Amino acid sequence: MHPALRKHFEELVKLTDAEYEHIAPCYHLKKFKKHSILLQPGDVVNHEYFVLKGLLKTFTIDDSGKEHILQFSMENWWVSDYMALHTNGKSSFIIQCLEDVELLYISFDDRQRLCDELHQFERFCRLKITSGFVSMQKRVMALMKNDAQSRYQQLLEQYPSLFQRVPKAMIAAYLGVSRETLSRLHV
Amino acid sequence: MHPALRKHFEELVKLTDAEYEHIAPCYHLKKFKKHSILLQPGDVVNHEYFVLKGLLKTFTIDDSGKEHILQFSMENWWVSDYMALHTNGKSSFIIQCLEDVELLYISFDDRQRLCDELHQFERFCRLKITSGFVSMQKRVMALMKNDAQSRYQQLLEQYPSLFQRVPKAMIAAYLGVSRETLSRLHV
Known part of the structure; x- marks a missing residue:
């Protein structure tokens, strides 16, 4: 298990060494050069990404050509198009590297399987998405208020x-x- | 177990009758008259509410007296101040009944305990909050775009x-x- 990812899990849940060994092979390292596109509209989304190094932006471009940024993702952040990921749908966002990037990625199927097999892994996913939900609520309120x-x-x-x-x-x-x-x- | 709540769980997870019997006593019925306030800024938040009947709004009022509505909650929706709930903090929102309301409420401690005891209960919470996260993302994009x-x-x-x-x-x-x-x- 990559130490940065293990540390990230350890902040929220208790897993044994054996469980970390079970999880580790599901995460794969990938490097991207600055400006690379991870996802673009229409792509099937079947991975979630953990940022080890670098910075990405998740955005859309409207009909007038204007860019709208949903999220920046830096070290220790998770990134994907979660709507598409959970509905087995196609991306409506562009995810692009703003720097050279190193990621760990996991397939949706492996993630589901780990949720089934390890209660604590599912707990981790729940707590992470809860933080994301709260952040998005804050963002909505800030945009309105x-x-x-x-x-x-x-x-x-x-x-x-x-x-x-x-x-x-x-x-x-x-x-x-x-x-x-x-x-x-x-x- | 209230049939509306059981049906709501059954849409996402598989629980046995015995498990439903275990969960049921954690949810308590409460009725509120139109205009009642469920939560107000500064209240300690230690419950999550499931709407059986009626409609509520979650909102804040800014310094100029203007109202900003984060969410309407109607039948089969969950409502709380999730940031406060998960950080053991105080509410920054007002939750008010716009109609006569019937709710089932669960304490944060019971919810945590059920997450510990029943993997499928935690799964349910994860899937629900994931939908909430995706909705909030859509709302952010709509507000910007x-x-x-x-x-x-x-x-x-x-x-x-x-x-x-x-x-x-x-x-x-x-x-x-x-x-x-x-x-x-x-x-």
Whole structure:
């Protein structure tokens, strides 16, 4: 088992060494160069990815060509198109590497099998997705309630390192504001 | 076990009659009159609620007195302040009954215990929260990407009955648009 992944599990659940040995072969290492596309609209989604190194963005492009960023994913984050993954459907997002990236990926079938076989593995999945749910709720409330300035401030406080790693235009596409609005903020 | 709740579980997981008998006493019936408040900011959150009958809204009020609705919850929906529930924290939302409401509630401790004791119960919780996560992702994308008209249309297609049950002002507070904008839409 990759030590970063094992550490990540150990933060939430108790698994024995034998169980880690059982889980380990389901995760496979893959490296991607900066700008590589992991998923694009229409792709069948059957993997979940754990980021060991690097940064990715999950986004869509609307009819007018404007980019909308759902998520940035950095070290120790999970990424996939979860709607497609759980409905056996096709991706509606683009997932792209913003840096050279190292990932561990697991197939949906292996993930389901591990959920069946190991109660603690299912617990881990439940707790992770619960955190994701709560984050998305916060994001919905921030989009409705907060102006661009406070959304920017909130993101800066939560993920200061992100601002060193991605250009301003992408921060704007994540916050749901125009580049012009962003450049007018007191940042 | 209340038949509506049992049916709800049966849609996602396989539990034996004995297991349903084990789960049943953890859920308690409670009735609320229209306008009752289930939770308010600062309340300790230690219950999750399953709606048998009626409609509720989860919302906050900002400093300017404006209401922002995170969620409507109707029959067969779960409702709580999940961030507070999972961090043993205090509510940052108000949950209010928009109609006379009948609920089944479970304490956080009983829910945790059932997750420990019954793998299938934990599976159920994982699948439910996964659906919630995907819905919230869709909502984030809609708030960033779609104009008020398409967000209205999307809500109308997804929950037509909601439009019979709540006033326009609340639909506006859910969609993140002003009442004036909503009244200008072709609806």
